[in-house]
Amino acid sequence: MEIPYTIQARPDTGVYNAKLGIWLFLASEVMLFGGLFSSYVLLRVGAEPGMWPHGWLDVRLGTANTIILALSAITTLLAWAACKVGQFGKFKFFHACTLLCALAFLGIKSYEYHDKWIHYEIKLNDGTFADGHLVEKSEDFDLAKKTGTVTLHGRIVNDETLLYDLRSQKDIKLDEVTVKAADIKQMENYGPWHNTYLAIYFTMTGLHALHILGGSIVIGFLWGPGRKMWKTNPTQFTNRIEVSGLFWHFVDLVWIFLFPVLYLT
Amino acid sequence: MSDAHETKSAAVPAHDDHPVDLNNYIRRCVYIFISILCAVALMIWISYLPAHYSWAMKSALILLVAACNAFVVAGFLMHLISEKKMIYTVLGFTVIFVLGLFWLTWYAMNDFPTGTTMH
Numbered sequence: 001m002e003i004p005y006t007i008q009a010r011p012d013t014g015v016y017n018a019k020l021g022i023w024l025f026l027a028s029e030v031m032l033f034g035g036l037f038s039s040y041v042l043l044r045v046g047a048e049p050g051m052w053p054h055g056w057l058d059v060r061l062g063t064a065n066t067i068i069l070a071l072s073a074i075t076t077l078l079a080w081a082a083c084k085v086g087q088f089g090k091f092k093f094f095h096a097c098t099l100l101c102a103l104a105f106l107g108i109k110s111y112e113y114h115d116k117w118i119h120y121e122i123k124l125n126d127g128t129f130a131d132g133h134l135v136e137k138s139e140d141f142d143l144a145k146k147t148g149t150v151t152l153h154g155r156i157v158n159d160e161t162l163l164y165d166l167r168s169q170k171d172i173k174l175d176e177v178t179v180k181a182a183d184i185k186q187m188e189n190y191g192p193w194h195n196t197y198l199a200i201y202f203t204m205t206g207l208h209a210l211h212i213l214g215g216s217i218v219i220g221f222l223w224g225p226g227r228k229m230w231k232t233n234p235t236q237f238t239n240r241i242e243v244s245g246l247f248w249h250f251v252d253l254v255w256i257f258l259f260p261v262l263y264l265t
Numbered sequence: 266m267s268d269a270h271e272t273k274s275a276a277v278p279a280h281d282d283h284p285v286d287l288n289n290y291i292r293r294c295v296y297i298f299i300s301i302l303c304a305v306a307l308m309i310w311i312s313y314l315p316a317h318y319s320w321a322m323k324s325a326l327i328l329l330v331a332a333c334n335a336f337v338v339a340g341f342l343m344h345l346i347s348e349k350k351m352i353y354t355v356l357g358f359t360v361i362f363v364l365g366l367f368w369l370t371w372y373a374m375n376d377f378p379t380g381t382t383m384h
Contacts, residue, residue, distance in 0.1 A: 014349040030359050034366050038370040084285040085287050249338060253335050260331045264308055
């Protein structure tokens with residue numbers, strides 16, 4: 001059975017079916033991310049004054065990822081344009097660039113996640129807070145038994161609010177801080193459970209990263225085994241590249257808003 | 266085996282709604298990429314403005330620049346400035362539903378259960 005309107009535009013819609021399909025899918029994606037952005041606004045506006053983090057994320061890494069994703073959006077478009085003019089060699093080159101950009105994006109995101117994973121806030125019995133990146137735990141470290149020590153590269157502060165706004169503080173001095181397990185009241189890393197900011201950060205960027213991963217798999221398929229279609233039906237193949245490209249541009253669009261919302265405001 | 270063969274005539278789709286000149290396209294993409302870089306630089310600069318600019322003002326400006334950036338990506342990279350009416354219809358409904366979603370959130374901010382006390 002032949003699937004209709006994979007190449008020709010359907011008379012009543014004016015576009016081929018896959019294109020209408022991807023736009024309907026993207027509409028549902030707008031609702032999905034719209035709900036999350038809406039939740040972010042609710043949490044952000046509802047936060048107590050001074051209790052919403054600023055400067056927790058590395059703007060340099062966020063900027064690098066923004067540039068990488070923008071570059072990948074450009075190469076995706078050029079890959080489609082190369083198909084349109086029948087230059088398959090250039091298509092392969094531009095699509096390979098897109099894949100490399102996607103991998104670079106995921107690599108940087110993984111580094112950022114790891115950085116948060118090894119970052120600890122420790123509430124001490126004397127009411128102060130030790131905060132920093134984990135250097136080492138002693139072999140006998142056991143929080144439940146109150147044995148051993150933990151060493152962080154960070155600082156100790158008297159007021160927890162000092163840990164929230166890192167942007168307005170100049171010359172934060174970090175040093176190695178060793179804390180005894182017996183002195184620890186509560187110890188928690190900067191995972192999604194730490195506070196609402198990190199919860200929404202991991203949710204939104206995690207979902208976005210899953211989209212990057214899914215898009216990479218599709219682009220990888222079209223660049224690899226799926227490119228056999230170019231020999232038999234180049235027009236349909238070009239349409240597939242256009243549809244996957246539309247998804248990729250949407251992923252870029254989401255990041256265009258995620259970056260300023262999470263890293264800059 | 267050579268799957269990198271050039272098939273100039275066969276690759277042109279039957280409904281050529283976005284005609285392409287590759288060199289022209291590359292030049293246009295360079296301009297778009299530069300404009301995206303400028304928008305990112307502007308957003309970062311705004312975020313580091315001194316403290317006497319309020320957070321709300323800085324956020325509004327940053328989001329305005331982000332919206333312009335999104336317009337460039339959607340308009341030129343996704344060809345939304347020259348799409349078919351059906352696509353605009355789908356997007357029109359999407360905008361209505363998203364605005365409704367944001368309105369619900371805004372509405373819920375002040376929708377406390379009866380008897381709630383504020384501290």
